[in-house]
Amino acid sequence: MPVPRHDADATVAAVGEHALIERIRARAGVLPDWVTLGIGDDAAVLEPERGTLDVVTTDSLVEQVHFRRDWTLPAAVGHKALAVSLSDLAAMGAAPRASLLSLALPPDVPLAEFDGLVDGFLALAAKTGAPLVGGNITRSPGPLVVDVTAIGSVRRRRLLTRGGGRPGDELFLTGELGGAAAGLALLEASRDRATFDALDTDCVHHYEWPDPRLRCGQIVAHSRAASACVDLSDGLADAAGQLARASQTGVVVDAAAVPIHPGAAAWAARTGGETLPLALVGGEDYELLFAVSPRHRRKFLAAARACRGLVLTSVGRLRSEPGQWLSRMGQLEPLGSGFVHF
């Protein structure tokens, strides 16, 4: 079916569901050979990879809760909607295979914004090997909701879960924390991006264009050096707590060891706030937290070195005594929980 031409000022309501799907299909590009059937039938059909397990996750971004249409490029919304689901696959050690995009669209969304969102999604889908194979479009009287399902695969012996940690395991974190929370705070304080310095801009980039740690998740899974893994959608405190709870252990996070994004530190210094909470309960740093047994430490560090461009930092330890603690200046205090969604 030819793609109908529409004025970029047209709204999605004027274009209609079928034409919107055709616009997506026209942009979706060539599908890999494991996609038996992509966009356009009642469902997508994938050829399973021999000897692997299917890994499936879904996540959504809601306008006004997770993004503002007037603050952010539509492409960043599409990128991030896919990135947060891919981050879940990364935490399982899985390789992406396909994605589904379900949109609840206010009728006044301009076609140019729709196209931008789809393009941001498809660019990350192409880069990560998660081709868009299906989805759904419906109108909504409410906020724009972007719901993404990501599908991946992993060999059974390489599967990482939250629940495999043991007392004594060391916790290793990818990257630095607080950047995304500082980026959001910066945008809340000023929409004039021209006033942001390089560190500010990097924080905003962290917040808007998260980079799911797929490669590192797969490298560590392949090494079989980690006993458990979780991703950090809601901050380090929440992630460490989830991993410990699932592993039926206690946990201590070492405050002094938590790697802080320099832009987050600069933001905190400028506003007279504390830095650590940005890392502990500031959400949206899509990093990975691994638990590593002492006897696999060397193997893990070798795998970590292969995660090029990504520093892994030891930030704490699982232990048999129950409870979730933050160790600060030699004292234990409650770790608290993460970013609260309600």
Add this chain to the structure above:
Amino acid sequence: MPVPRHDADATVAAVGEHALIERIRARAGVLPDWVTLGIGDDAAVLEPERGTLDVVTTDSLVEQVHFRRDWTLPAAVGHKALAVSLSDLAAMGAAPRASLLSLALPPDVPLAEFDGLVDGFLALAAKTGAPLVGGNITRSPGPLVVDVTAIGSVRRRRLLTRGGGRPGDELFLTGELGGAAAGLALLEASRDRATFDALDTDCVHHYEWPDPRLRCGQIVAHSRAASACVDLSDGLADAAGQLARASQTGVVVDAAAVPIHPGAAAWAARTGGETLPLALVGGEDYELLFAVSPRHRRKFLAAARACRGLVLTSVGRLRSEPGQWLSRMGQLEPLGSGFVHF
């Protein structure tokens, strides 16, 4: 983790995301052995069925567009949200294996309504073998959005698609049409269900509690007697048009042959309206439309007899001449398209 107790008058915002997930997990019951990992990790993990393809689909219901919270039992919303995705699997000949539920929740939704929705979803999930293995919960300032991903499997040689039809194929439809559209019209005219007669009530039931034709889809797929299949979310005109377009054929639907739900006929008679449009463009009858080559007709009818309790009716034919037509009183008129979502 123990399920915290909450007053049924409490709102979902008062309960919080983690506790809501625990409530779902506590209700989700025992998982089949192909589910390696269900609710509670970063992603769900499924063991693929040897020799089959993965079939994946996503669909969503939006409050005020697809349902009204004040008209409908929460359990019906949960049921229907899953049913419409399962209907897509049915149209591919696939057997369900798992489901994911993603909710965008207004904070004032009472906990009892949340529980009701989840229970309606889980009851159908249990009945159809589509256990809930994961999902997402987020708050939203807007309407309740229920997004469902359904995952199934089918053997490659049994896969039904929209695009396999050939000129000369006969079109067969499950069930009767117009019931759901009449049910919606009845609810729009009166919310006093006590005034509905048995036919009215059956129409409303069709609208609120659609029964995905999974068994019939699988029986026909197993027989390999159909060349193509599509489900009828948006009416017969849209479905026949989609099947013909994907098969690169024309199509003629025989107006006199279209099976009409008696409640739809009664509603049309009472309101002085036409019956046929309820069937052709009235959406939400989740029936299946099969294309059947003349040389497989006997095999198809044998398979159809095995779809117990479900009548299959010949309603038209694919043809090489392009165009989508309705044959009425010996005249061809344009078939038109289906229910418009925007």
